[in-house]
Each structure stands twice: as C-alpha cells, then as structure tokens.
Amino acid sequence: xxxxxxxxxxxxxxxxxxxxxxxxxxxxxxxxxxxxxxxxxxxxxxxxxxxxxxxxxxxxxxxxxxxxxxxxxxxxxxxxxxxxxxxxxxxxxxxxxxxxxxxxxxxxxxxxxxxxxxxxxxxxxxxxxxxxxxxxxxxxxxxxxxxxxxxxxxxxxxxxxxxxxxxxxxxxxxxxxxxxxxxxxxxxxxxxxxxxxxxxxxxxxxxxxxxxxxxxxxxxxxxxxxxxxxxxxxxxxxxxxxxxxxxxxxxxxxxxxxxxxxxxxxxxxxxxxxxxxxxxxxxxxxxxxxxxxxxxxxxxxxxxxxxxxxxxxxxxxxxxxxxxxxxxxxxxxxxxxxxxxxxxxxxxxxxxxxxxxxxxxxxxxxxxxxxxxxxxxxxxxxxxxxxxxxxxxxxxxxxxxxxxxxxxxxxxxxxxxxxxxxxxxxxxxxxxxxxxxxxxxxxxxxxxxxxxxxxxxxxxxxxxxxxxxxxxxxxxxxxxxxxxxxxxxxxxxxxxxxxxxxxxxxxx
Numbered sequence: 001x002x003x004x005x006x007x008x009x010x011x012x013x014x015x016x017x018x019x020x021x022x023x024x025x026x027x028x029x030x031x032x033x034x035x036x037x038x039x040x041x042x043x044x045x046x047x048x049x050x051x052x053x054x055x056x057x058x059x060x061x062x063x064x065x066x067x068x069x070x071x072x073x074x075x076x077x078x079x080x081x082x083x084x085x086x087x088x089x090x091x092x093x094x095x096x097x098x099x100x101x102x103x104x105x106x107x108x109x110x111x112x113x114x115x116x117x118x119x120x121x122x123x124x125x126x127x128x129x130x131x132x133x134x135x136x137x138x139x140x141x142x143x144x145x146x147x148x149x150x151x152x153x154x155x156x157x158x159x160x161x162x163x164x165x166x167x168x169x170x171x172x173x174x175x176x177x178x179x180x181x182x183x184x185x186x187x188x189x190x191x192x193x194x195x196x197x198x199x200x201x202x203x204x205x206x207x208x209x210x211x212x213x214x215x216x217x218x219x220x221x222x223x224x225x226x227x228x229x230x231x232x233x234x235x236x237x238x239x240x241x242x243x244x245x246x247x248x249x250x251x252x253x254x255x256x257x258x259x260x261x262x263x264x265x266x267x268x269x270x271x272x273x274x275x276x277x278x279x280x281x282x283x284x285x286x287x288x289x290x291x292x293x294x295x296x297x298x299x300x301x302x303x304x305x306x307x308x309x310x311x312x313x314x315x316x317x318x319x320x321x322x323x324x325x326x327x328x329x330x331x332x333x334x335x336x337x338x339x340x341x342x343x344x345x346x347x348x349x350x351x352x353x354x355x356x357x358x359x360x361x362x363x364x365x366x367x368x369x370x371x372x373x374x375x376x377x378x379x380x381x382x383x384x385x386x387x388x389x390x391x392x393x394x395x396x397x398x399x400x401x402x403x404x405x406x407x408x409x410x411x412x413x414x415x416x417x418x419x420x421x422x423x424x425x426x427x428x429x430x431x432x433x434x435x436x437x438x439x440x441x442x443x444x445x446x447x448x449x450x451x452x453x454x455x456x457x458x459x460x461x462x463x464x465x466x467x468x469x470x471x472x473x474x475x476x477x478x479x480x481x482x483x484x485x486x487x488x489x490x491x492x493x494x495x496x497x498x499x500x501x502x503x504x505x506x507x508x
Contacts, residue, residue: 011075019066023271026066027264030059033076034260037083039252040149043110044087044142048256054090056263058083060270074164077156081164084146088386091142110134114251128194129187129241130250136186137247140179143386147172148179152248166374166384170399180244187243189220192227196236202226203233338412338423339365352429360408360425361395368392370413375401379426381409385419403432 006014006028014032017025037058042051062082111134113127137145150156158176162169193214197204206226212218227233339362346359370387375398389396391413398408407426413419 015075033079038255041087042253044146045091050090054086056266058086059267063271074160077160077164080150085384088142112251114249129246132187132190133246136183151176168375184243185224188237189223191240193223196233199236200232338420342425347428352431354431356401356430358398358428364394367415368412369415371410373410375406375408379407380424382422383409383411401430403430405429
C-alpha cells in the first residue's frame, strides 16, 4: 500500500501529490492517519461496522476534494474534520435507536487508560478516573464528543478547528470551554463522592440525604454546590487526577486485523473508477447487421415523431394526475429551499457598527428539516452538512464577532436529507467600540438644572454697587428637607431682605 519513498514525506507534500493524482501518496496519507481516525470515529459512533462505513466514505470524499482544495496546510485538521462530518451524520441517524448495543466490541475497552512510561510516573492516572471520564464522554452527542476529542486527544488548536470546521474561533472557544468545564465538574464530583466523604462530615451528611442514583446529575448537583463553599473539599479535589489529562490518556481502540486493508481496497476501487459496492454489468455493443435470433419477435418500425408525441402526452398526464391527487407538481416529499428574505433587524449591510452580535431573521420554509450556518470573512463560503438549527427556526444570533468584515452563510436541509445551495448575506462591518468621552463642565447652568449646585460652583460676580447705608445681602438659609423637584431658576445673586431696597442685578 505504501512505498518507502513516501514514509519520510510530510502531510503537506503527500496531500499535494494526491491532488495531482498520485494514488501511492494518498495511500501513505491514509496509512499514516488510519489508526487515529479509527479510534476517533469508533468512540464517536460506538459501533465497529458503522465506523468502517464512516471511514470508507470519508476517505473517498477526501480523494474527491483534494483536487479542488487549494490550500495544503493543516492537512491533519482537514482529514479529521471531513471524517467528523461523516461521523456526526452517521451517529445522528442512529441516535433515535438508543437500544442498539455496539456489536463485536467490549465496551470496557473504551475506558482503559493508556499505560505508558509517562503514566507510570503519574500513578494518579488510574483506571477509576478513566472509567469516570468515559462515563461522561459516553453521554455526549457525536457532535460534542468529536469536538472535545479533536482538541484534547488529537491536539488540534482552536484556530485549526475553526478553520477546518467552518466555524468562528469564538464559537469553537465557547463550546470547548463549556465541555471542558462540564468534564472537570463531573469527574471532581464523582471522585469526591468516593474518596472525600471520610474527610468531610458535611459532605457525608449531604450524600446521606441524597436519594438519587450515583450516576445521575441529581446526585452530583448537591456535591458541586457543596464544593463551592467547602474549603476542605476544595483541597481534596486539588489532589485528584486531572480530568482533562485522563481524557487525553484514554487508550486508543485498535481495529480488528484486516480492516485497514479492506477499507483501502474499497477506497482504491473508487479512485480507479470502480464501484466498491456493486459489480457493474458489462454492456455488449450491438453489431450492425447482426442476424436476429430465431424466434425473436418482429417489432415494426415506428416514426420518431410518433414516439416523441406519445412520450409528451404521457408526461403531461402524469403531471396532471399528480396535481389533482396531491396538489403539487410531483406529489412526493416537499423540497425545501433557502429562505429569500434573510435580513438583520439590528444591522445594515455595509454600515459600520460597534455592536458585535448580529441578529438575523427569516420566514419559515415549508419542508425544511434543518439549517447549517457559518460566519466567515469570505463573501462566498460553504457551511458544513451538520445541522446547526432545526427546520422550524426563523432567526439566529451570531456569537461575539471580532472587528472586521463578516458574511453570513446559510444552507437548508430537505426532508430527504439533501442540502440546498448556500445563501450569502453581507457584508456586515463590525468596528471596535469607541471609548466614552469624559464629561465636560457646562459653561453656564441651564434654567432646567437642579438648584443644588455642583461641588465648587462658580457664581457670576456682582459688580460693586454705589456705597449706601444698606447692609450687604445675606445668603438665604438652607432649607431643612431638600425638595426633589427644583423650582428656583439658575443661580443668580441672592435676593435682598424684603424690608430693604433690592440691590441692582448683575449684568451678564
């Protein structure tokens, strides 16, 4: 399958050679990543036969795409993202049948830690922690588990995941943050319930009053709440194994002998134009002038115009019957389309805005099963075929977007599972919010302002009056309860006593 000359070449070079039609280079890429992809897919779908179908479909898809793919960077992320797309679709199709038990595999193998030299130096990475980690992972959907696996077990960074999955970096970061936090809380609560009761009487009392099953969320919820307020239990959990490291240290699941070669034979057959699923029936060319076998019925020649006329009449009759019976042109399942009125109620295309979350809305589409959406900087981009919104959705809101030019892309899934072409909306210009200017002091108070002066007021200076015997005006007494509604106009010179002649008003 793989010659020695390709073993030392990088993924980028192998992908470039495969794009040029080099099958041995593609075989080397397949063999290099097969074990990791097999473990990744099997843990996502939990069925060996289904995992083989997913890998076969994914690598045939990779071969078809590699000639159209311009960028040769992040080949590993590209391979895994294509495989994830198939695994999520396959896992979702069988998620409704929860009673299906994975065949020909011991489910305990999923929870085994990988004992290596590094693990021997760290005895805290034990089988108990690995079992608890897999209990959490087994409850995730294929879409959630695959993303956490790609990050923790395959070592793909957030920007690599965002670029290969067609998602924004912010969205990937938020999803991973929530998954990581849920994993840590799950493992901490489980280990604390098993190892911490003898060290904390309060925790023991909490668990003694809990009647929920130990594997349920209702059992772990009071533990988590107690942990937030108990310093003794917080110190205990600090000595427990790392949940994230235990997840990354799960032992890889190995394929049965012959699986890798069998899948490659089907992929190679696809590369060479041979269907791996059925044997094509040979077509024998008809020889002109070949004598007709004895006993064969004689068919009279019919003018071509008569055949065409009869065909047109038949088609019209079928269409009319379909309209009369079903009320539609074909009478089958409804075919969805992309909504034609997608718009943003809070942003205008082409106009800069400091609001970095964009709302979009549209009218419901009959026959829509789901929607797939992405935000990107490209005017034309293609969302993946993984449902992000149900078919009944009529709006969505972006995650917080970085400053720049953004476009929204949406495609619709029909009831038969097929996807429409993509609708593109934009550009939306997101700019950084400008700093709020510091308040400036008004030059002169307004008549509508409060009578209570601000700290350190500056009143207008009264010009010197002609010397008289009148005493200088005294400031008015401060009222005991200040009234909330000001009635006195802007600060002026204090009035003189009622018994005396008022002094002249200051000029402004």
